[in-house]
Amino acid sequence: MQIREIDPAQRPADLAAILPAARAVLGEQLGDFPALSASQLRLSCTPDWQEQIAVFAAYDSREATVADGLAISEWSFDSNPDLLSTTVWVAPHARRRGIGSALFERVLKLSTELKRPRVVTNAAATVPVDALLTARGGRLVETVTRSVLNLRAVDRPAFERTAGATPKNSRYQLVRWTDRCPEELLDSFCTAMDTMSDAPQGDMVYEHALNDRARLRGREELSVRAGVRRNVLAAVTPGGEIGGFTMFSSAPDGPQSLDIWDTGVPRDHRGLGLGLRLKAAQTLWMLDEFPTARAVQTFNNSDNHHMLAVNRALGYRASERWSWFEFDNSALA
Template sequence: MIREISPADRAEELAAVLPVARAVLGEQMPGFPALAASTLRLWCLPDFHGGVRVFGAFRDADARVADGVAIAEWTDDANEDLLAASVWVAPTGRGRGLGSALFAEVLAVRAELDRPRVVVNGASTVPVDALVTAHGGRGVELVTRSVLDLAGVSRARLTATAAATEQNSGYRLARWTDHCPDELADSFCVAMAAMADAPQGELVYEHAAHDRERLRGRERLSVRAGVARHVLAAVTATGEVAGFTIFASTPDGPESLDIWDTGVARGHRGHGLGIRLKAAQTLWMLDGFPAARWVQTFNNADNAHMLGINRSLGYRAAEEWTWYEFETVATPPG
C-alpha cells in the first residue's frame, strides 16, 4: 500500500523510510558512509518558496518499515514547469511494482501542480538507462561525484595552497556556521548568483535570485533539520563577498561531509580564489571535524575548471550520475 507521509515532522515516519534511502544510496555510492537521518529530514522539508510531498510504500497497514519511498519537490518562484523527484525501492521490495506505484504518485503531483517536466536521477553503479528510455525519459545532465579521503591529504600542501598569493592577497577569508553575519548577508546573496554560470548540460534550470529573506529561510531550514551549514568566503577590503564554498555536517553522520556549492563572482575570477577557498575549506574540515573521514561533492561532468581544482586537492571520481527528464509522462518508469 502507498500512503503519504511526513518524515520531516514525524520521527516514526522518518525512521520508516531511512532504511530504504540507506539501502538504495548504498548501492549507488558503494563504500561511502550511510546517509544521516538529519540529511534525509532536510530533503523532506520544503525549500524556501517551495513544497515537498513524500510517499511511502508499505507491505500492509501495520508495517513499520517502508519498502519504498518517493520524494517530490518543487519551487514556486523559479522553474515553475519543473518537479524534481527521487523514487527509491529497497532491494527486498523489488519485483512487486512499487517503483511504478510510487512514480504514479509523483505524476499525480505533477498533474495537480500543472508542471510538464519531471526530473529524476540515477547513478552509473545501478544501470537505469534502458528502463528510463523505455518510458520516455532522456538524459539531460551528466554529473560526477568526487570523493576525498581526508586521511590521505597533505596538510603542508593544503596550507601552502590556502595561503594568499600575489593575485589574491587583497582578499581575506571569513567563515561562519548556520548564520551569515548581517554585514555580509546582502553581498553573499549577490555572490551566490555565480552558481548560475556552472554548466548544467541540456537541463533547463533557473537559479532563483537570492536575497536576505531567502538566505535566512534556508539557514533556518537547515537548523530545523539538524544539518549544520558551514560557509567560507573570500571578502574584499570593502566588505564584498567575492567567492564562497559551502559544506554541510551532521551530528548523526560525523564520518562524512558534503560540499554543497562553490562559486566565484564574475568580477573576481582569474585570481585563484577557487582553489584557495577549497584548500582552506579542507583545512577547516581537518581541524573542526576530527571524526570526518570522507568528503563528497557533485559537479557537472563538463565543469572542467572545478573538477580540476578537486583533482589537484586529492578528490577522486567515484561514479557518474545522470539527470533524466520526463515531459508530460503518462507511463511510470519501473
C-alpha cells in the same frame, strides 16, 4: 502494497520508516561512503524557501511500519513553474515487485494535479537504470560526476601552502561562519550565491531564483531545524565584497561524512586562484573541526571542467556518474 503520503520533516515515526530504505539505496549508490544520517534525510524532506515537498512511502501491507521504497518530490513557487523534481528509491530487497513503478505513477499523478508537466529524476550509474528510464520516455538532460576526497590521506602541509594567499589574491581575507551569515556580509553573499546560475547544467532547463535576505535566512533556519549545519568559507575584499565562497554541510549524527554543497566565484573575481585557495582552506577547516570525518564528497556537472580540475588538483577522485532524466508528463497523459 500500499502507498501513503507521509511527513518525515515533522513526524519522527515517518522519518524512521523510510530511513532504512534510503540508507540501503544510497549505500548501494555511494559505495563505502558513510551512511546517510537521519538529519540529512530530514532536511531532504523539509520544504525549502518558496518550495514545497511531497513524500510518498510504499509499504508491504497496511500494518507495516517500515517502508520498502520512497519518493521525494519538490517544486518551486517562484521559479520553474512547469517543473517537478523527484527521487524514487526502492530498497534492494524489495525490487521487481512493481514498487518503483507504483511510486513513479504517484509522482506523475502529482505533476498532473499541480499542472507541472516536466518531471525530472536522477539515477547513479552504480544502479543500472538508465536504459529503463529511457525506455519509459525519459530524456537524458544532464550528467554529474561525484568526487570524493579521503580526509585521512590529506597532505596537510601541501594544503596549507595551497590555502595561502598568492600575489593575485592576497587582498582577499578568508572569513568563515556556521549556520548564520554575518549581517554585514548578507547582501554580498546573496549576490555571490547567484553565481551558481553560471554553472554548466547540460540540457537541463532550470531557472535559478535570485537570492535575497529573506530566502537566505529562511534556508539557514530550515537547516538548523533539521539538524544540519551550513559551514561557509568566503574570500572577502577590504571593502566587504565576497569574491568567492564554498559551503559544506555537517550533521552531529553523521560526523564521518561531509558534503560540499556549493562553490562559486563571481565573474569579476575569477582567474585569481580563489576557488583552489578556498577549497584547500575548507579542507583544513574540516580536518580541525571534524577529526573523525573520513571523507568529503561533492557533485559537479560533467562539463564543469574548471571545478573538476580544482578537485583533481586537491586529490579528489572521480567516483560514479549520475544522470538526470526528464519526462514530459503532458505527452504521457
